[in-house]
Each structure stands twice: as structure tokens, then as C-alpha cells.
Amino acid sequence: MSETFEKDRRFASTLARGLSVLRAFRASDDGLSHMEIAERTGLPNATVSRLTFTLRELGYLSHAGKNDRYRLGPAALAIGNVASASVSFLETASDPMQKLANETGTLALFAVRDGEKMLLVKTWRPQNTASIWLEPGHRIPIFGSSSGMAVMACLSDAAFAALEPDDDLRSFRQTGYEQLLARGFAVAPNDTRYAASVNAVSVPFHAGEFGEPASFSCGALPEMLGDARMEEDVGPKLRDAVRALETRTGRSPALLKRG
Amino acid sequence: MSETFEKDRRFASTLARGLSVLRAFRASDDGLSHMEIAERTGLPNATVSRLTFTLRELGYLSHAGKNDRYRLGPAALAIGNVASASVSFLETASDPMQKLANETGTLALFAVRDGEKMLLVKTWRPQNTASIWLEPGHRIPIFGSSSGMAVMACLSDAAFAALEPDDDLRSFRQTGYEQLLARGFAVAPNDTRYAASVNAVSVPFHAGEFGEPASFSCGALPEMLGDARMEEDVGPKLRDAVRALETRTGRSPALLKRG
DNA sequence: AAATTGATTTCCGCATAGTGGAAATGAAGT
DNA sequence: ACTTCATTTCCACTATGCGGAAATCAATTT
Structure with missing residues (x-):
């Protein structure tokens, strides 16, 4: 069983x-x-x-x-190659994401919600810095991860309700929503982070190809990527990269789809 | 059924x-x-x-x-990304193959045998030339394709016998073997080509990751890629590219594995 | 709005495909 | 040869998946 x-x-x-x-x-x-x-x-x-x-x-x-x-x-x-070929934006995203990873020394990644978890679909490692870490296929919790926060924030109320969220998840989502409105990227509050060894910033992305909102993130060890750097450096860069991608692939920002 | x-x-x-x-x-x-x-x-x-x-x-x-x-x-x-990550040589191959595709104006591709067919795993289109053609996930016959010929030639006698080949396939394989010995790449004889609209050269590659020998190929319309060009230009270039790849990833030529 | 056509989903009784504990086989060690 | 651990095969049982047919649902046409 x-x-x-x-x-x-x-x-x-x-x-x-x-x-x-x-x-x-x-x-x-x-x-x-x-x-x-x-x-x-x-x-x-x-x-x-x-x-x-x-x-x-x-x-x-x-x-x-x-x-x-x-x-x-x-x-x-x-199958994977067929899938990637039909998800055109990932190809488009690949260059800027690799560049972002290199510039910031963080691991860049793309994740979608898959049931109760966030599923890492693709990762871009910085070429110089060593950051052996999460890999494609890995699943991380929604609650407590910045990517989960970004994705939850973009869910319509109805879709969110369908998950039967508890109060913690509700306020987690709310925080995400406010963060995204305010500055366009999400960082999980310190006390909820699912892993103390990972800091990450995320920006939601609406991938029409699958029904779900998804997210791009940058993550690294807290020593490398403190809260200040997430707020002032990496977060804005990631947000701008994703905005550029939205423009190039002709999509509107994920947050607007919330309905 | x-x-x-x-x-x-x-x-x-x-x-x-x-x-x-x-x-x-x-x-x-x-x-x-x-x-x-x-x-x-x-x-x-x-x-x-x-x-x-x-x-x-x-x-x-x-x-x-x-x-x-x-x-x-x-x-x-x-799944596809997990698979590609574990098949490291494809990543290594990507740059030179794209370059080869651009230089020769042919479609470069990587294929493995999958049952009775050759399964196209990944393709690299030339960036300038238009050559909308085979795509990942597509299957082409073994008999009559250069990639099939390259792969058959590298199969051990025992493995080949397990396919219950007919006489045509036997001699097809034999031709491939001779071609590979003589100049390191395979071209399907004109009269057996499975599609008149496609000319292609192939070089086998032993991908330890899956048990099977596999192949890299370059293909294009016969107008673009006549027999002469396959023999003198594209074939040798492809062969050298694959040899370089074997060296970089520490593998011995596929033909040697024939046992 | 009713009728037509065509695609998609649901129903449901039946046969079979899949199950999993247990036993057999196989591979390494000691 | 003996022990241990991993893997495959056996087999009786029944839950699972099957597919024809009927029911929905969607998009057109009259």
C-alpha cells in the first residue's frame, strides 16, 4: 500500500x-x-x-x-526533450538565468507546484562558485519556501481554497502577496523557512503551458546570501530578469492572473 | 488491442x-x-x-x-531534466554539435536504438539555414538510416542475432561495419535509404549510461547535402567532433565495444 | 431554441491483469 | 561451505482496469 x-x-x-x-x-x-x-x-x-x-x-x-x-x-x-521543446520559454529563459546565476553566485532554478510540493524542474548552477545543492526532480515543501510563497500568492482564491490550507499557509500566502505587490519578489520569513541552510528569493511566472503558476528562484547558503543581499541585490535582479522574460515571450505578470 | x-x-x-x-x-x-x-x-x-x-x-x-x-x-x-543531468555527455556534446550544425548547415542529432526503431533524443538545428525537419521523440527505421547502420555495426554479434535480422539487415550492418573501419562514419547506400528526401551521415557513440550503442548524425535535404559532401566534408567533421567528445568524456570509440 | 454532429466522459458487469507474501535463486562476503 | 542480503519467480486471490454502450458536453447549423 x-x-x-x-x-x-x-x-x-x-x-x-x-x-x-x-x-x-x-x-x-x-x-x-x-x-x-x-x-x-x-x-x-x-x-x-x-x-x-x-x-x-x-x-x-x-x-x-x-x-x-x-x-x-x-x-x-x-520525453523530456519533447517536453522542453514544447515549453518554449524555458529555452528562452536559459541564457539570462545562467547569466544571473553566474553574476550573483547563486543557484537559479525553475519550479512548479506539484501537489503538496514544489517540484524543481530545471536548475542553473553558477559556473565559478561551488554550490552543490538542489537538483532537477527534487521536491521541496511549499510552506516555508520562497518559491512556494510566490506560487501560492498567485493562485486564485478558489484554487487556493481547493488545497484546504491551514491558517499558517493562509498567512504565508498573504505575506507573499504583499511582498510581490510591494517589490515584485518573495522571500520566506525567517521563522518559517523550511531549511535553515538555504536562503532564496523567488518571482512567480505564469507558464500558460501548464495550468499552474510557477516560479523562478535564486538560492544559496545564508552566508553567501544574507537577507540584505536578497532584498537589495539578487531579488531585484531576478525580478527584472523574469519581467524581461515575460515581455519576450508575451505574457503578463503571474500576479495579475490571480483573478 | x-x-x-x-x-x-x-x-x-x-x-x-x-x-x-x-x-x-x-x-x-x-x-x-x-x-x-x-x-x-x-x-x-x-x-x-x-x-x-x-x-x-x-x-x-x-x-x-x-x-x-x-x-x-x-x-x-x-523527468527529462533528471535524465539529461545524468547523461552528462549530452551536455558536453551540445556546444560542438550546435557549432557543427551551423557550420555545415545540416541538422545534427543524437539517436539511440529503441526496439525496432531509432529514437531521436536531441536535435540541433543550424541557426541560419532553414531546415525544419526531424524532432526529438521522432522514430525512424533502423534499416535504411545511417544512424541505424552505425548502431547496428557496433552491436556485438550476439546482440545483433537477438534481433532476428533478415538478410538485408545483415548486409546493411556489414556495409556499415566496413564503412566505419575505413573512414569512421556511415552513410546508408543510396538504394536502401528509407526516405529519398533525406541524406545523412552518422558516427556511432558508446553511451555507457544506457546499455545500447547510440549515434550522432548530420542530415539535410539531398540538394544541400550530396553524397560528395557527406564523404568529403560533413562526414569527416562529424567523425572528428565525436572523437573529440570521446576523448573529453573518457570513452573509447563505440566500434571497439563490439566484442 | 431546438436539432445535428462530434468529441469526451461516465457506467458497469466481466475477465484478466496485477498483487504481494513466501519461496527460490543469485551474488558477496567471511 | 555457511551466512547475509538483494533480486526474481511462483501462484492463488481479487481488486483493477477493460471497453462497448449510453450519457454529457460543446460547438454549429437551421
Whole structure:
């Protein structure tokens, strides 16, 4: 019994389980063993075995040698490339974001909401500074992250209500909204930050391609990126970069979509 | 009944069907309607409906507005990015390949074998020349394509035999092998080319990450890229680019792995 | 507004595909 | 050879997914 909460008749759980196997991979993993997959997904061994067989058969996973670990295969790559090609703004964003990462020495990233979490879709590491940190595929909590704050702030009241938010999340969202109105970027209040080891600024972005608002962020260790620098340096730069992107790709600011 | 031929007890067909829905998307599609998905996958409507519901639920597909078409969603993007991050050579290859595409005015691409077909994983279009053509996610036949020839030539005899090749494919492979030995790149013989409208040269590449040999290619319309130019200009350039890549990423030439 | 057409979703009884505990196999160590 | 740990296979059970058909929903036409 996995953590699936769907019991809708329309929900194909085998498919969901199979995908959860693919989702188990992180960019930093140098392949996963069978058992690691079972642990990460919470699926029983026998099930993982059948699913990996299928995924391998279809090219989504590969098993270099006989007893090697699993890796994402060519088919996964292809889907990703098709997806990126159809999400044109990411390509457009890539250059300025890489530049921003280099200039500010922070990790730039693009994230979307995925259920209860923020899903990191793409990251740009600064080329000089070392900042081994979050990677694509990683999920961070909405509450307490600046990207979560930016995204929540842009949700319409109805969409937000659908999440059945508690009071903390409500006021978290409210703070985000005020910050965005005031200066166009969001920073999670110190006392709510989900990880003490990470400071980040975020700017929401309305990616028509998926229904959800999403966000661009810059993050780094607090030593490198104190509150002052977020407010005065990195925040404004990120905001301007995202505004430029909105102009180039012909979108209106995400906050306006709140409805 | 789709074209699945697996009847192995271990094969999870619901998962395979769900993935075939994702696979139905091409980079050029501006979203797919429900019915287009049904057509492309050969699945009955009701089934597509349940599968898209699930995929939407999980973020692999998105449905911008109420009655909009389906697009690949954030989760698909994320998987792809995880996959690309773990396939480091593609990143390394990106610059030289783009350069090669520009210099030669051809479409450069990277493909892997996926079952009976060659699966285009990534493409680099020349920036000046117009060459709207194959896209990531597209599949082309092995027989008659230069990339197929390059890949077949690098397969070990055992692996090749496992494909149950006919005589045509055997000699196709043999030709490829000889070409690669002689000058390091492969061009499909004129009379076997699978599409008259496409000329291409390929060089195999051993991507340890997936078990399969893969290939880099340059292709264009025959008017732009005659046999002579393939032999004397583009072929050698591509071969040298791939050799340089092998050196940089510390791999031995794919042909040597044939065993 | 009623009628037509066409796409999409829901219904629901049935057969089968998928499940997971347990046992068998396989791979490393000691 | 023995122990331990990872992976695959077996198999009886039943929940799951199937797909034809009917019901909705949307967009046109009359």
C-alpha cells in the first residue's frame, strides 16, 4: 500500500506506480539499485521487479551490465526533450538565468507546484562558485519556501481554497502577496523557512503551458546570501530578469492572473 | 488491442499504455486533443480517458483551460531534466554539435536504438539555414538510416542475432561495419535509404549510461547535402567532433565495444 | 431554441491483469 | 561451505482496469 490517496475509479494505479519509479530518480543518483527504488517508492519488492522489467523493456530504464544499477533510459530522455521543446520559454529563459546565476553566485532554478510540493524542474548552477545543492526532480515543501510563497500568492482564491490550507499557509500566502505587490519578489520569513541552510528569493511566472503558476528562484547558503543581499541585490535582479522574460515571450505578470 | 507484443507475465500493460500516451507527443505538436491521442496510440477512447486522467493527476499532462488540448506537463519536464543531468555527455556534446550544425548547415542529432526503431533524443538545428525537419521523440527505421547502420555495426554479434535480422539487415550492418573501419562514419547506400528526401551521415557513440550503442548524425535535404559532401566534408567533421567528445568524456570509440 | 454532429466522459458487469507474501535463486562476503 | 542480503519467480486471490454502450458536453447549423 503506497501513499496513493486516490480512490477514484478513473485512476489507473499501476500507471501511477510505474511513474513513481521513474520519479524516484534524482539527478545526483549514480543509478539506483532495485532496493533503493523499493524504499523510495514504498512499493513492495515483487512489484518493483515487475515494473522495472516493463520500464526497461520500453527503454525508460536501462540496466547497463547484468548486475548494474538502474538508470533513466533513452525514452525518458526523449520525453523530456519533447517536453522542453514544447515549453518554449524555458529555452528562452536559459541564457539570462545562467547569466544571473553566474553574476550573483547563486543557484537559479525553475519550479512548479506539484501537489503538496514544489517540484524543481530545471536548475542553473553558477559556473565559478561551488554550490552543490538542489537538483532537477527534487521536491521541496511549499510552506516555508520562497518559491512556494510566490506560487501560492498567485493562485486564485478558489484554487487556493481547493488545497484546504491551514491558517499558517493562509498567512504565508498573504505575506507573499504583499511582498510581490510591494517589490515584485518573495522571500520566506525567517521563522518559517523550511531549511535553515538555504536562503532564496523567488518571482512567480505564469507558464500558460501548464495550468499552474510557477516560479523562478535564486538560492544559496545564508552566508553567501544574507537577507540584505536578497532584498537589495539578487531579488531585484531576478525580478527584472523574469519581467524581461515575460515581455519576450508575451505574457503578463503571474500576479495579475490571480483573478 | 494495441501493438504490444509482450505477453510476459512480468509485463505491466497498463503502465505501458500510459507511457505510450506520453510518447504520442511530438515536439511540433501544439497540444493534442483527446482523440488525437486515441488515434496515435491505437487505444480505445474510454481507456485514453482514464489514462489521461491519471497522468493529469500526476502532473505528466496538463490541460491549460477547461477544454484545451493536452500538453506534456511539469512532471514530464522534470523527468527529462533528471535524465539529461545524468547523461552528462549530452551536455558536453551540445556546444560542438550546435557549432557543427551551423557550420555545415545540416541538422545534427543524437539517436539511440529503441526496439525496432531509432529514437531521436536531441536535435540541433543550424541557426541560419532553414531546415525544419526531424524532432526529438521522432522514430525512424533502423534499416535504411545511417544512424541505424552505425548502431547496428557496433552491436556485438550476439546482440545483433537477438534481433532476428533478415538478410538485408545483415548486409546493411556489414556495409556499415566496413564503412566505419575505413573512414569512421556511415552513410546508408543510396538504394536502401528509407526516405529519398533525406541524406545523412552518422558516427556511432558508446553511451555507457544506457546499455545500447547510440549515434550522432548530420542530415539535410539531398540538394544541400550530396553524397560528395557527406564523404568529403560533413562526414569527416562529424567523425572528428565525436572523437573529440570521446576523448573529453573518457570513452573509447563505440566500434571497439563490439566484442 | 431546438436539432445535428462530434468529441469526451461516465457506467458497469466481466475477465484478466496485477498483487504481494513466501519461496527460490543469485551474488558477496567471511 | 555457511551466512547475509538483494533480486526474481511462483501462484492463488481479487481488486483493477477493460471497453462497448449510453450519457454529457460543446460547438454549429437551421
